[in-house]
Amino acid sequence: MKFIHVTDPHLVAPGELVLSLDPLPRFEACIRSINDRESDAELVVITxxxxxxxQLSAYHALRTVLDTLxxxxxxxxxxxxxxxxFLSVFGEAWRDESGFIQGTVETKQGLFVFLDTVQQGKSAGEYCARRCRWLQGVLAKSVSQPIYLFMHHPPFDIQIPFLDNIGLESKEAFVDCIDAHDIRHIFFGHVHRPISGSWRGIPFSTLTSTNHQVALNMRKITHDRYSDEAPTYSVVLLDSVSTIVHTFPYMHNKPLSI
Ligand SMILES: [Fe+2]
Structure with a gap:
């Protein structure tokens, strides 16, 4: 199966900018490119x-663009x-029994599990005991199938201090929560960079935002945090033996003449 991973559009009210960039046309270009090139994919996930x-007006703008997808x-x-x-504009969104925005989708290749790692009002994330109980219930009912996790905050440090300072808190509790299950891949956002690898034997991938990027800066300094690297989306191909992630810079891909 094929699906598309998009992350961190950071839309704002019409007329506002983020780091001197207008997120709306960049996100519109992303959705146009997916429609033009990848309409045979099964779904799009935005992490x-x-x-x-x-802002409410930014969620309305998001809905207007997504209506064209x-x-x-x-x-x-x-x-x-x-x-x-978010819920006032996307009232159809999943909610678990505690009101967190979490849910699952059955696919041919396994169960996609979408997590809510947000602590309202804080940049750092958390995966609290109530959310963990929901996830453990999902995993317990799905022992015979591969699991693909989607979350905003990565469950580990990525060695960029600016981002690790606002990462997931209580990482050990999250490890306990997913331990001993067949997690095939973790897709996350938050870091605004193209990163892949494995963590505790679990492959992972993430990608750049459709708006601004975080600079590859592993030093503990507070300036040069952001960069103008290209926005991307990922085209993900899954089958029973492989996960292939192609990341596409949809605004910077002119063919070269031979
Ligand atoms: Fe972000």
Whole structure:
């Protein structure tokens, strides 16, 4: 199966900018490119920071753009999102029994599990005991199938201090929560960089935002945090033996003449 991973559009109210960039046309270009090139995919997942300042008008702008997408989509929230404003525009979103925006989708290749790692009002994430109980219930009912996890905050440090300072808190509790299950891959957002590898034997991948990027800066300094690297989306191909992630810079891909 094929699906598309998009992350961190950071939309704002019309006329506002984020780091001197207008997130809306960049996100519109992303959705146009997916419609033009990847309409045979099964779904699109956006892993949080849907908007930058939690504004209702930004969620309305998001909905307007997503109404043009020819594929089904699933939305996670990130630390820049506002749960109530999000739900007032996307009332159909999943909620678990505690009200967290978590849910699952059955696919041919296994179960996609969408997590809510947001602590409202804080940049750092958390995966609390109530959320963990929900996830353990999902995993307990799915022992015979591969699991693909989607979350905003990565469950480990990525060695960029600026981002690790606002990472997931209580990482050990999250490890206990997923331990001993067949997690095939973790897809996350939050870091605004193209990163892949494995963690505790679990492969992972993430990608750049459709708006601004975080600079590859592993020093503990506070300037040069952001960069103008290209926005991307990922085309993910899954079958029973492989996970292939192609990341596409949809605004910077002119063919070269031979
Ligand atoms: Fe973000």
């Amino acid at each position: 949080g920071d849907l908007v930058d300042r939690g 020819v594929l089904p989509y699933h939305l996670l929230i990130g630390n820049h999102d506002d749960r109530n404003n």
